[in-house]
Amino acid sequence: MHQHALRLRTVTKRFGLGDASVTALDHLDLEIAPGTLTAVMGQSGSGKSTLLHLAAGLDAPTSGDVVIGGTSVVGLDDDALTALRRREVGVVFQSFNLVPSLTALENVQLPALLAGHEPEHDRIRTLLDDLGIAGLAARRPHELSGGQQQRFAIARALAHRPAIVLADEPTGALDSATSLEVQEILVAQAAAGQAIVVVTHDPAVAARAERVVLLRDGRIDDDLPATDAATIAQRMLRRVDAMDPIPAAGPRITGPAAAIGSAGDRAIDGGSR
Numbered sequence: 001m002h003q004h005a006l007r008l009r010t011v012t013k014r015f016g017l018g019d020a021s022v023t024a025l026d027h028l029d030l031e032i033a034p035g036t037l038t039a040v041m042g043q044s045g046s047g048k049s050t051l052l053h054l055a056a057g058l059d060a061p062t063s064g065d066v067v068i069g070g071t072s073v074v075g076l077d078d079d080a081l082t083a084l085r086r087r088e089v090g091v092v093f094q095s096f097n098l099v100p101s102l103t104a105l106e107n108v109q110l111p112a113l114l115a116g117h118e119p120e121h122d123r124i125r126t127l128l129d130d131l132g133i134a135g136l137a138a139r140r141p142h143e144l145s146g147g148q149q150q151r152f153a154i155a156r157a158l159a160h161r162p163a164i165v166l167a168d169e170p171t172g173a174l175d176s177a178t179s180l181e182v183q184e185i186l187v188a189q190a191a192a193g194q195a196i197v198v199v200t201h202d203p204a205v206a207a208r209a210e211r212v213v214l215l216r217d218g219r220i221d222d223d224l225p226a227t228d229a230a231t232i233a234q235r236m237l238r239r240v241d242a243m244d245p246i247p248a249a250g251p252r253i254t255g256p257a258a259a260i261g262s263a264g265d266r267a268i269d270g271g272s273r
């Protein structure tokens with residue numbers, strides 16, 4: 001096993017050219033160890049999705065390097081990058097929906113098959129049981145609710161034991177009881193050796209992580225060890241307050257709470273992009 005499941009080394013990502021360019025990530029350094037659950041938080045536009053896409057090898061940095069499971073993505077051709085991604089990365093992204101023509105179970109088996117392995121049937125059965133979706137395995141995605149599809153997407157990301165699992169609001173479409181079950185599974189998989197990085201706006205989800213990385217303007221603004229939900233929420237509020245040009249009197253609940261709430265709603269409405 002590599003010392004780092006994932007390393008971003010002085011990564012800058014710019015979109016567009018010249019005056020119109022946007023710097024989504026700005027000389028960002030991040031190392032993710034195997035067997036850890038890391039939450040990434042930050043305001044809309046702070047660079048969270050960009051970070052996940054680069055970490056998944058789906059997009060290349062403008063400068064710097066991304067090292068996935070010990071292999072640098074810089075200089076890899078498309079075939080090599082695809083092979084690396086299939087072997088080492090599992091994703092739960094809104095943009096990576098289940099394949100509609102396959103059953104839900106076949107979707108979960110797909111990453112192993114694409115990587116040229118026999119799926120681990122026992123492991124998949126256990127994951128589906130734990131996620132409460134074993135009875136739905138023969139259905140096609142359009143016969144499942146959004147939350148059920150989300151749970152199959154989580155099973156798909158974990159099934160082939162990739163070195164790193166990247167999830168964008170994995171609990172966003174789930175009711176609170178199911179969200180808790182998914183959190184338990186992520187914690188358990190991290191304890192079993194996978195590196196899991198979860199982008200979330202939910203302090204309760206972030207509180208399950210052993211590390212909370214706060215992004216701001218494409219940089220790491222804070223890097224906290226395991227922290228309780230109230231402290232994380234406060235930390236986020238303070239960031240919002242710091243950016244708020246209008247000082248408000250009295251306790252600051254409305255603005256920051258609204259910021260967290262609207263972000264969560266957007267995730268439920270169909271993701272960040």
Ligand SMILES: Nc1ncnc2c1ncn2[C@@H]1O[C@H](COP(=O)(O)OP(=O)(O)OP(=O)(O)O)[C@@H](O)[C@H]1O
Pocket residue numbers: 015016022023024042043044045046047048049050051272273
């Ligand atoms: N394909 C793109 N083309 C141009 N600009 C982009 C592109 N993708 C992201 N950006 C810009 O890069 C910055 C970071 O975006 P990113 O989507 O990573 O933020 P985020 O923290 O995930 O936001 P959200 O919480 O709203 O999803 C934003 O200013 C965004 O407008």
